[in-house]
Ligand code: GDP
């Protein structure tokens with residue numbers, strides 16, 4: 560299911576990131592326990608009146624040394640590309656500026672709803688000047704104060720009124736996956752190779768423009784949807800050298816995927832950026848397969864594959880659950896195994912275990928490795944139940960959640976993995992105290 564997306568656009572200093580953080584609220588504090596991930600806070604999921612939506616702060620996508628007007632032009636273009644509705648932010652401080660007009664000109668050309676807001680309207684005296692912003696041509700401007708949190712409700716109501724009707728692709732139960740990875744690892748080659756091997760389903764339905772680059776195909780009697788990560792097939796590699804934009808595209812593809820295929824380049828080994836990309840998928844709780852591409856480029860002996868696997872396990876310790884496959888987009892080696900693998904991981908992501916079976920496993924685990932004693936207090940585990948899928952999430956009821964340390968938690972998760980097929984999916988385990 561894809562959520563509607565709001566992008567915030569405007570010249571520097573009008574308060575985009577302030578408003579962005581306000582909209583995300585507490586949700587911003589995401590667990591950052593994955594090595595290699597420095598959270599680029601330009602994208603997130605927010606909630607308004609019980610409904611979820613995605614928000615992008617285009618101000619965070621900097622284009623390196625490009626001149627200022629080029630940068631805001633590109634940010635506005637990215638917003639048009641990515642969003643369903645655009646929040647055009649200005650500030651009461653300087654009135655309507657040349658840069659505001661530049662942004663407005665780009666947004667006129669867009670076939671997307673634009674909500675105009677004027678920030679820094681911190682007190683009623685400042686309200687008078689809000690009407691100057693009518694001249695930008697986007698109707699009534701919404702006054703806001705990011706610092707005081709004023710006006711945001713009305714603006715978000717307008718945003719929601721402008722979001723497209725939902726319910727388009729609800730019936731779609733195909734398995735959704737995407738290839739993510741740094742530039743040049745071979746994502747677009749893999750996309751093309753797979754589409755070349757399988758029967759592509761051509762859709763007659765005029766979808767939303769945003770999803771139009773998804774491709775459906777059939778393999779092993781199943782329907783798959785390949786989500787195009789970087790606009791790789793359609794637009795060419797426009798902003799590829801903009802790392803933040805590449806990250807944004809990857810995050811959005813991950814959001815919409817059941818299974819994420821993290822692509823590595825056998826020829827170049829593992830780089831820092833590979834870890835970041837993999838970290839995003841892990842944090843999102845999606846199914847993960849590690850795809851080592853360009854396997855044709857190596858001179859191989861009996862140890863090459865095992866050595867590469869060891870390297871991956873060392874470098875991506877938190878991805879110990881992800882299966883690895885060695886392929887070549889060029890020679891098509893092992894590509895025919897991918898659909899089955901994706902399917903299996905998708906299935907494991909939605910696996911549900913009956914409580915009775917689960918507690919048998921728990922009792923066995925407790926018998927093998929008794930619970931630890933922490934500061935003289937013994938951890939007691941009473942009961943375990945599965946509360947969610949995608950990823951499989953379990954609650955253990957204990958005497959004191961603080962006593963369930965990482966190592967015992969890990970032990971329990973491993974017991975679950977031994978007992979059931981959870982290959983390719985993270986498992987979340989939450990401790991709750993039983994009153
Ligand atoms: P961005 O460059 O558009 O992302 O702008 P920022 O969110 O970084 O804000 C730029 C400056 O404006 C910061 O110093 C903010 O504290 C300030 N600011 C943001 N919103 C408001 C507001 O509603 N009122 C006032 N007075 N200052 C604000």
Ligand code: GDP
Pocket residue numbers: 740741742743744745746747748749791852853854855856886887888889890
């Ligand atoms: P992307 O940036 O991740 O989409 O990477 P591309 O698909 O554009 O591939 C980058 C380069 O690697 C291109 O020159 C491809 O021809 C080449 N390439 C991709 N896959 C393979 C492969 O399996 N083997 C070899 N030898 N080259 C490959």
